[in-house]
Amino acid sequence: MQRQPILFAFLVIAIAFCNRVWAQENYEIREINFVGNDSIEDDALLDVMVMYPLSYLEKKITPKEPSLYNQELLETDLERLTSYYQREGFIDVHVELAEIKKKDKKKKVDLTFKIEQGTPFTVDSISITGSDTSGNINVDSVFQSNKEKLQLKPNHRFSDDALASDLNLIKNSFSQNGYAYAKSEYQLKLNRGDKRVSIQYVINIGPLYRFGPTELDGNKHTSDLFIRKQLKFNEGDIYDPFLLDESRKDLYKLQLFSILSVQPGLTKQQDTPIPIRIYIEEAPRFTSKYGLGYGTEDKFRAFAELNYKGFLGGARRLSLKLKHSALNPYLVDFNWIQPQFINPKLSLTLNPFISRYDEPGYQIRDLGFNVKLSDQISDHLSAQTNYYFEKVKNFNAESDSLSTTTKDIPYNKSGVIFSALFDSSNPKFSPAKGLNIVLAYKLNGYVFGGDYDYSRIWTDIRNYQIIGKLVLASRLMLGGIRSGDSDHFIPAEDRFYAGGSNSVRGWQRSELGPLRSTGKPLGGSSILQGSLEFRIPLVWKLSAVSFLDFGNVWEEEFSYKLNKLAYAGGGGIRFETPIGPIRFDVGMPLWNEKRSAEFFISVGQAF
Numbered sequence: 001m002q003r004q005p006i007l008f009a010f011l012v013i014a015i016a017f018c019n020r021v022w023a024q025e026n027y028e029i030r031e032i033n034f035v036g037n038d039s040i041e042d043d044a045l046l047d048v049m050v051m052y053p054l055s056y057l058e059k060k061i062t063p064k065e066p067s068l069y070n071q072e073l074l075e076t077d078l079e080r081l082t083s084y085y086q087r088e089g090f091i092d093v094h095v096e097l098a099e100i101k102k103k104d105k106k107k108k109v110d111l112t113f114k115i116e117q118g119t120p121f122t123v124d125s126i127s128i129t130g131s132d133t134s135g136n137i138n139v140d141s142v143f144q145s146n147k148e149k150l151q152l153k154p155n156h157r158f159s160d161d162a163l164a165s166d167l168n169l170i171k172n173s174f175s176q177n178g179y180a181y182a183k184s185e186y187q188l189k190l191n192r193g194d195k196r197v198s199i200q201y202v203i204n205i206g207p208l209y210r211f212g213p214t215e216l217d218g219n220k221h222t223s224d225l226f227i228r229k230q231l232k233f234n235e236g237d238i239y240d241p242f243l244l245d246e247s248r249k250d251l252y253k254l255q256l257f258s259i260l261s262v263q264p265g266l267t268k269q270q271d272t273p274i275p276i277r278i279y280i281e282e283a284p285r286f287t288s289k290y291g292l293g294y295g296t297e298d299k300f301r302a303f304a305e306l307n308y309k310g311f312l313g314g315a316r317r318l319s320l321k322l323k324h325s326a327l328n329p330y331l332v333d334f335n336w337i338q339p340q341f342i343n344p345k346l347s348l349t350l351n352p353f354i355s356r357y358d359e360p361g362y363q364i365r366d367l368g369f370n371v372k373l374s375d376q377i378s379d380h381l382s383a384q385t386n387y388y389f390e391k392v393k394n395f396n397a398e399s400d401s402l403s404t405t406t407k408d409i410p411y412n413k414s415g416v417i418f419s420a421l422f423d424s425s426n427p428k429f430s431p432a433k434g435l436n437i438v439l440a441y442k443l444n445g446y447v448f449g450g451d452y453d454y455s456r457i458w459t460d461i462r463n464y465q466i467i468g469k470l471v472l473a474s475r476l477m478l479g480g481i482r483s484g485d486s487d488h489f490i491p492a493e494d495r496f497y498a499g500g501s502n503s504v505r506g507w508q509r510s511e512l513g514p515l516r517s518t519g520k521p522l523g524g525s526s527i528l529q530g531s532l533e534f535r536i537p538l539v540w541k542l543s544a545v546s547f548l549d550f551g552n553v554w555e556e557e558f559s560y561k562l563n564k565l566a567y568a569g570g571g572g573i574r575f576e577t578p579i580g581p582i583r584f585d586v587g588m589p590l591w592n593e594k595r596s597a598e599f600f601i602s603v604g605q606a607f
Contacts, residue, residue, distance in 0.1 A: 036115040089158040092118035124196035130203030178238035181206040209239040212273030218280035254315040301325035361521035362492035363395040415444035429580035453484030471535040480558040481525040495523025501600035505587030506568025513553030524553035541576040580604040
């Protein structure tokens with residue numbers, strides 16, 4: 001008799017729970033929230049699930065259909081979330097649907113999942129077993145040399161994905177030593193009481209292999225001899241798949257091929273040198289690009305670019321660029337490029353040009369040439385040395401505080417520019433993560449001749465990081481110029497300027513800083529400017545930004561007056577295109593009652 005009330009109460013609770021879960025069948029999911037997920041981001045958990053939230057704007061603008069709640073999908077997602085946590089080392093995790101907020105009139109629900117992570121398993125020890133019967137390699141020595149590259153280390157949280165990555169790393173470390181058929185496995189020993197796991201890798205390295213003959217297929221204009229010179233391996237060398245990948249990369253950098261495959265002829269039962277087959281489809285020898293656009297600063301703009309690849313054989317390239325805009329009425333820029341000059345990572349460029357600039361602070365015609373040596377030091381790091389000679393005609397020249405006279409108009413410039421670039425940012429046209437650092441030094445005149453002696457140094461640092469669904473972009477630019485002449489003259493085109501769509505956006509182009517008596521920008525010998533920008537995805541290809549810019553320019557050499565910095569805040573809209581985002585920005589000068597907002601339309605991010 002005592003059991004009937006208990007059974008009745010259980011049935012009431014069960015019915016209430018079922019009503020709560022099933023009453024919202026086929027309601028549209030508006031939000032999904034998580035509580036207790038201290039170790040894993042919300043976005044990572046949402047990526048695992050079948051159900052997903054859809055905002056009102058996404059529903060109206062994108063073709064994506066809203067996700068509908070039902071019991072079957074709920075059970076699937078509970079299993080997926082549990083499995084994901086267990087793969088991340090949380091073996092005893094418990095996931096449940098903690099709350100359903102329903103809106104019956106709109107037939108929408110908000111879901112909240114409660115996650116009790118528990119204590120994760122951590123790595124106790126790592127070891128390796130295996131041997132080489134030929135005596136050509138020491139298994140433990142190869143393992144120790146790669147141990148620092150492993151994701152799983154003692155006292156680190158265990159993860160299935162990290163284990164798979166480490167297993168592949170160990171296998172590749174032997175493959176790169178000629179053991180093409182090396183196999184790697186693992187054995188795990190769990191200590192559930194202490195939540196610890198010991199990992200033992202088991203290696204069967206197999207026989208040692210060497211490169212066999214290389215067969216080329218598909219090249220019509222590019223000679224076999226030229227292609228073979230680019231390869232990092234020779235027949236008879238110890239087999240290393242890394243060298244195949246490096247050879248493919250170097251060949252692609254020549255820009256001669258649209259399709260390039262470098263494949264080993266591996267078979268399951270191979271006891272001979274490994275043959276290599278290279279299949280090629282050559283890129284068009286002649287290409288052209290054209291474009292039109294509009295911006296608030298450069299107004300109507302147009303460009304044309306003509307390229308010819310394989311000039312006089314090999315990988316030489318010719319390039320002709322033509323440009324027009326209000327700021328750059330004409331530019332004729334010719335480049336003769338010789339890749340692999342002296343060594344594979346060095347290229348030589350000869351660049352004659354003629355250009356006209358109509359900037360707010362100066363109007364010049366520039367006729368000259370550059371001789372550039374570019375070195376691709378690594379995937380992210382490059383350096384360049386550039387010798388230049390220019391004949392400059394300065395129109396409407398005015399004397400100013402950076403010069404006691406307007407003599408020597410026109411004038412000659414001659415010197416060198418040393419620059420280095422570190423760039424790990426991506427994607428290219430609208431970076432969301434990574435770092436971009438430019439450091440450059442220009443020495444004009446002195447031993448190189450020319451009419452004026454001065455040096456110019458500057459750096460531009462840009463950082464991009466993802467914070468939740470937002471991107472935080474930051475920038476800092478610092479530069480200074482020092483004159484070696486008694487009158488301290490610096491050509492107007494080499495001075496620093498601030499203000500504009502890519503600078504402090506509360507001022508028009510070059511408007512921030514010293515001005516001439518006529519009101520035109522004077523420019524200066526010192527600059528400090530920076531920006532903070534939050535980039536916020538909206539729907540489809542639309543995003544918004546909120547920014548704070550600061551900066552100024554000073555006439556004095558290497559003089560930075562922080563109490564004279566100008567500030568601007570504002571926001572904008574971005575629409576993504578294949579050539580970068582089209583942007584509309586509004587910048588408002590801060591703590592400056594005399595100025596009103598400035599508006600900018602352009603292509604590409606501000607930085």
